[in-house]
Amino acid sequence: MATVSIRDLEIEFGNLKVLKTLDLEIEQGEFIVLLGPSGCGKSTLLNAVAGLLDVSAGQIWIGGKNVTWEEPKDRGIGMVFQSYALYPRMTVEGNLSFGLKMAKVPKDEIDKRVARAAKILQIEPLLKRRPAELSGGQRQRVAIGRALVRDVDVFLFDEPLSNLDAKLRTELRVELKRLHQELGSTMIYVTHDQIEALTLADRVAVMNGGVIQQLASPKEIYRRPISRFVAGFVGSPS
Numbered sequence: 001m002a003t004v005s006i007r008d009l010e011i012e013f014g015n016l017k018v019l020k021t022l023d024l025e026i027e028q029g030e031f032i033v034l035l036g037p038s039g040c041g042k043s044t045l046l047n048a049v050a051g052l053l054d055v056s057a058g059q060i061w062i063g064g065k066n067v068t069w070e071e072p073k074d075r076g077i078g079m080v081f082q083s084y085a086l087y088p089r090m091t092v093e094g095n096l097s098f099g100l101k102m103a104k105v106p107k108d109e110i111d112k113r114v115a116r117a118a119k120i121l122q123i124e125p126l127l128k129r130r131p132a133e134l135s136g137g138q139r140q141r142v143a144i145g146r147a148l149v150r151d152v153d154v155f156l157f158d159e160p161l162s163n164l165d166a167k168l169r170t171e172l173r174v175e176l177k178r179l180h181q182e183l184g185s186t187m188i189y190v191t192h193d194q195i196e197a198l199t200l201a202d203r204v205a206v207m208n209g210g211v212i213q214q215l216a217s218p219k220e221i222y223r224r225p226i227s228r229f230v231a232g233f234v235g236s237p238s
């Protein structure tokens with residue numbers, strides 16, 4: 001668990017200013033959803049927190065530490081992307097343990113963490129299989145497992161359910177909610193799906209054109225949208 005603090009953050013790609021002086025304070029253990037249309041800067045914000053791109057101005061703090069210029073691996077974060085990106089030749093167990101082996105975590109500790117992640121994600125019977133032998137939902141669970149074994153304080157999710165069919169999406173949404181309650185980790189979750197945002201979030205940040213238009217609880221966003229854009233996007237009356 002850790003707080004995440006984004007202060008006066010600006011990101012530019014060449015002449016294109018994608019994030020414009022953005023501020024966001026996330027509490028320890030909070031589930032924050034970044035919601036907005038395609039191209040509004042959600043992934044850019046998440047990638048900045050992960051340390052996958054350079055910021056043009058501003059700061060990022062995680063757990064009370066300024067990590068703006070820290071390497072991704074030193075930020076105490078785990079990231080899950082939309083595409084599964086599993087190693088096709090390794091078993092599920094191999095996929096879960098690979099990063100830990102690289103980081104020279106002792107074998108018994110690796111086994112313990114893999115077993116725990118597999119239990120939480122209910123993929124114990126799949127440990128000896130390879131990705132090609134898994135369904136989309138099972139693969140995405142393994143992808144989440146790879147972040148889980150790293151024992152991180154903050155989870156970042158970039159549209160992790162977008163490639164799944166509606167039924168699986170609903171199922172995994174429930175699982176993610178349970179995972180959050182079980183782990184108590186801070187989670188930043190990107191989606192363009194209103195239902196996903198409203199059901200998962202403690203607070204929703206509705207983004208448009210590189211700014212956060214409204215930051216509030218799902219109930220508040222739905223009942224009292226601050227602008228026409230938010231009302232239209234969330235699908236609420238007014």
Ligand code: ADP
Nearest residue numbers: 013016018036037038039040041042043044045
């Ligand atoms: P979202 O995740 O909300 O769909 P992104 O954060 O991916 O949006 O992109 C925001 C804007 O930044 C888009 O206009 C996109 O084309 C642009 N963009 C994203 N990454 C890059 C990059 N590496 N170089 C140039 N432009 C980029």
Ligand code: MG
Nearest residue numbers: 042043044158
């Ligand atoms: Mg994106």
